[in-house]
Amino acid sequence: MALPLYYNWRNLLVRKLSTGLTFVIVAVVVAVLAVLLSFSEGIRASMKSSGSSANIVALQTGATAESTSIIRPEEAARMMQTPGVARGRDGQPLVSHELCVQASIPRRPPPGNPANVAVRGVDDTAFLVHAEVQLIEGRMFNPAAHEVIVGRAARERYRNLEVGGEITIGRSTDKTFSVVGIFEAGGGALESEIWGPRSMISDVYLRRFTSSAIMRLDDPGMALAAIEYIRGPAVRMNAKTEADYYVDLSSKTREIVVLTTILIAIMAVGAVFAVATTMYTSVDSRRREIAMLRTLGFSRGSVIAAFLTESLLICMVACAVGLLGSLFVSGSRQDYLSDQTWTVIAYELRITPVTVASAVGLSILVGVAGAVAPALRAARIRVIEALRKG
Amino acid sequence: MLRLTYVYRNLTRNTRRSVMTSAAVALPIVIFVLSTAVIDGITRFLDNSARQLRLAITQKTSIVNPLPEGHRRKIESLDPTGTRILAVCGLRWIGGQRENDPMPLSTLGVDHDTFVEAFPEHRLDREEIDAWQRDKQALMVGRNTATQLGWKVGQRVTIMPSVPPYTPIEFHIISTMEKAEDVVTLWFRRDYFEEILKGEGKEYPEGLVSFYFVKCGSKADMDHFRQEIDRMFAGTLDETKTSDEKTFMNEFITQQFDLPRNLTILSAMTVFVAVIAAMNAMSMNVRDRISEIATLKALGFSGLFALALILAESLLICGLGGLAGSLGPYIAFTYTPLRKINIPVIQTFEIPFAMCIKSVLVALGIGLLAGAWPSWLALRMKVVAALRNLE
Numbered sequence A: 001m002a003l004p005l006y007y008n009w010r011n012l013l014v015r016k017l018s019t020g021l022t023f024v025i026v027a028v029v030v031a032v033l034a035v036l037l038s039f040s041e042g043i044r045a046s047m048k049s050s051g052s053s054a055n056i057v058a059l060q061t062g063a064t065a066e067s068t069s070i071i072r073p074e075e076a077a078r079m080m081q082t083p084g085v086a087r088g089r090d091g092q093p094l095v096s097h098e099l100c101v102q103a104s105i106p107r108r109p110p111p112g113n114p115a116n117v118a119v120r121g122v123d124d125t126a127f128l129v130h131a132e133v134q135l136i137e138g139r140m141f142n143p144a145a146h147e148v149i150v151g152r153a154a155r156e157r158y159r160n161l162e163v164g165g166e167i168t169i170g171r172s173t174d175k176t177f178s179v180v181g182i183f184e185a186g187g188g189a190l191e192s193e194i195w196g197p198r199s200m201i202s203d204v205y206l207r208r209f210t211s212s213a214i215m216r217l218d219d220p221g222m223a224l225a226a227i228e229y230i231r232g233p234a235v236r237m238n239a240k241t242e243a244d245y246y247v248d249l250s251s252k253t254r255e256i257v258v259l260t261t262i263l264i265a266i267m268a269v270g271a272v273f274a275v276a277t278t279m280y281t282s283v284d285s286r287r288r289e290i291a292m293l294r295t296l297g298f299s300r301g302s303v304i305a306a307f308l309t310e311s312l313l314i315c316m317v318a319c320a321v322g323l324l325g326s327l328f329v330s331g332s333r334q335d336y337l338s339d340q341t342w343t344v345i346a347y348e349l350r351i352t353p354v355t356v357a358s359a360v361g362l363s364i365l366v367g368v369a370g371a372v373a374p375a376l377r378a379a380r381i382r383v384i385e386a387l388r389k390g
Numbered sequence B: 001m002l003r004l005t006y007v008y009r010n011l012t013r014n015t016r017r018s019v020m021t022s023a024a025v026a027l028p029i030v031i032f033v034l035s036t037a038v039i040d041g042i043t044r045f046l047d048n049s050a051r052q053l054r055l056a057i058t059q060k061t062s063i064v065n066p067l068p069e070g071h072r073r074k075i076e077s078l079d080p081t082g083t084r085i086l087a088v089c090g091l092r093w094i095g096g097q098r099e100n101d102p103m104p105l106s107t108l109g110v111d112h113d114t115f116v117e118a119f120p121e122h123r124l125d126r127e128e129i130d131a132w133q134r135d136k137q138a139l140m141v142g143r144n145t146a147t148q149l150g151w152k153v154g155q156r157v158t159i160m161p162s163v164p165p166y167t168p169i170e171f172h173i174i175s176t177m178e179k180a181e182d183v184v185t186l187w188f189r190r191d192y193f194e195e196i197l198k199g200e201g202k203e204y205p206e207g208l209v210s211f212y213f214v215k216c217g218s219k220a221d222m223d224h225f226r227q228e229i230d231r232m233f234a235g236t237l238d239e240t241k242t243s244d245e246k247t248f249m250n251e252f253i254t255q256q257f258d259l260p261r262n263l264t265i266l267s268a269m270t271v272f273v274a275v276i277a278a279m280n281a282m283s284m285n286v287r288d289r290i291s292e293i294a295t296l297k298a299l300g301f302s303g304l305f306a307l308a309l310i311l312a313e314s315l316l317i318c319g320l321g322g323l324a325g326s327l328g329p330y331i332a333f334t335y336t337p338l339r340k341i342n343i344p345v346i347q348t349f350e351i352p353f354a355m356c357i358k359s360v361l362v363a364l365g366i367g368l369l370a371g372a373w374p375s376w377l378a379l380r381m382k383v384v385a386a387l388r389n390l391e
Helices: A005-014 A016-048 A073-081 A125-129 A152-157 A198-205 A220-231 A242-249 A251-285 A287-296 A300-326 A353-379 A383-389 B004-013 B015-051 B071-076 B112-118 B126-134 B143-149 B190-200 B219-233 B245-254 B259-288 B290-298 B303-335 B353-380 B383-389
Strands: A055-059 A095-106 A114-122 A134-138 A147-151 A166-168 A176-184 A194-197 A212-216 A238-241 A333-337 A344-348 B054-059 B085-093 B107-110 B138-141 B156-159 B169-175 B186-189 B211-216 B240-244
Touching: A005 A016, A005 A300, A016 A242, A016 A251, A016 A300, A016 A333, A016 A344, A016 A353, A016 B259, A055 A220, A055 A242, A073 A095, A073 A212, A095 A125, A095 A166, A095 A198, A114 A125, A114 A198, A114 A333, A114 A344, A125 A212, A147 A152, A152 A176, A152 A333, A152 A344, A194 A198, A220 A238, A238 A242, A251 A287, A251 A300, A251 A353, A251 B015, A251 B259, A287 A300, A287 A383, A300 A353, B004 B015, B004 B303, B015 B245, B015 B259, B015 B303, B015 B353, B054 B219, B054 B245, B071 B085, B071 B211, B071 B219, B085 B112, B085 B190, B107 B190, B112 B126, B112 B211, B126 B138, B126 B169, B138 B143, B169 B190, B186 B190, B211 B219, B219 B240, B240 B245, B245 B259, B259 B290, B259 B303, B259 B353, B290 B303, B290 B383, B303 B353
Parallel strands: A114 A194, A147 A176, B107 B186, B138 B169
Antiparallel strands: A055 A212, A055 A238, A095 A114, A095 A212, A134 A176, A147 A194, A166 A176, A333 A344, B054 B211, B054 B240, B085 B107, B085 B211, B138 B186, B156 B169
């Protein structure tokens, strides 16, 4: 026969102080877990939604990112024959030759210090290849003017990037560009960038070469053949799917996950001790009550279940509150500097289903681990002795 | 007078609770120590940068835009005597990897003639300097990187640069920089790199540096030339942004997850958790001993005695937790292979003994906070009411 849940709830309320303090500990640990996970989840989500497996990124052999790749016109021309490349309405291959450079743009205060933001020079083809890029505000840039469009994440994180803003881009400081539109790109890394007409961007950076070629395939199944062709003697360049390219760029995420796991494990063990202290005290102060329950016919299992339930009740309510608290940071933006592109990615801190599941899992783990030993102790109480001593 | 034996006896009356409370304090202290060590490492790194009396010069619009190598002579011309500007060194980042190894390397080409004077903290000996000047293919490798890759002095190694010409470059390792503070970076001669670029004949941009470092004679010289250099290049195609090395490095660090700020928040949260855990345990202790405290007071012991008793117990539990929580990481990062761990930017992860003392003091602070309310309750406890409630 199991004890009613009401009994557990009332017991928790009797010991308001220790229940409350234990609750606060678990809630804080869950909130820290959620916030730490939201860092890696935000970057991972940003990178995951960045690449299409139907797109191939071609870089100069040896270059690890677009920012350090230089492709000369004759090399770019050789890629136009890549097998499987889709064609536009005009019959031209959907190969976007892009120039990736950087501009120093101040963050929104605080702290307001400058960040290295990616600037991408593109032609019309880029919008057919990066089909996920959609204008959400303003208009497209004029290819013959000093105008740019800005990713949504970049606008939120950096200064002067609203429509109508003016920014300095280029090798010299006298070249300003007007922001005429805002785009989104499915929440991916491209949303941290500034896009402008390639010819204009080339002019102000004095760059004659492009950085990368992004090509759209008719069928993602052709990716392997296209990559082999580009890596082969006909082109001799490095190529990978766009999805793989961004996964490789997010290698730092793995380090963050490892670090987060270690920190959370340490905090969680601390929380287990806190819960166990509370539950042991609860057992010690209820010896006669437990003996009475046993006399009334409640089994050892019922007693164990009662203490586990109490512990889990504290932890699950604390989990809900901790998660609610962490929602305050959800949606805010942080940025990190990629050590491969030397540009920042303004990712969004996200409380995802993975975060919620991890928080619930941790709470159950802390609740059970903290209550098992005290519950077993409760189950082993000698009934006669406990009733006699009180 | 407070009898320490009494405090000790109290501590051992519920050993399990005392141990678990100490552990609940020790674990947050571990996180506190690790976070503080990283923050201190960053501060130490930045202070070291500040001590070097160096200016960092980048292209004004972005650090990634290179500067022409011709800027060096123009900067040097600002001080014909050579007493205020001691050395101007151009650096060219080439990143790089070993063949068939994706591990990114931090490889920098430098002006070999001014490098030694501009970066005295590398503490190169005479033989190393001679080899550096003599051998155009010389490569100096930070000792942690050398250990990690199994590289030795005298070995020939090949690096694939991440920038043009993207072809393998062969180097001779002449030093593993045993006395340098930087244990990660690979340094080579920029003139060798320029020679390779010219030999490629592929119209790759030549004669560029990623940034300059200018060693100045004094702090006043730094302040003076910081403005002078930017003024000289104002309005040219390659305008400069000159800052002291500390500011320059700090810009990098704040772009890496804003580490100092976020770690400070994490430390504060963990200390808070420790306070709550200890407070919970101390409240339980006082509740368990209401009759005892009331009896003590009835016997004539003062309220302050009861207060001191509870506070001392809280301080002892938390102090022991703090000791365990700080000594654990100290031993791990001082006497085990973990001491060679590389952390980006600060490079070496150090937990000085002084930090252990600081952490124990923080733990004692936790004990003070945790014991404050329960001991106040003991102080204010009405003896008659307390004894009556036990009936």
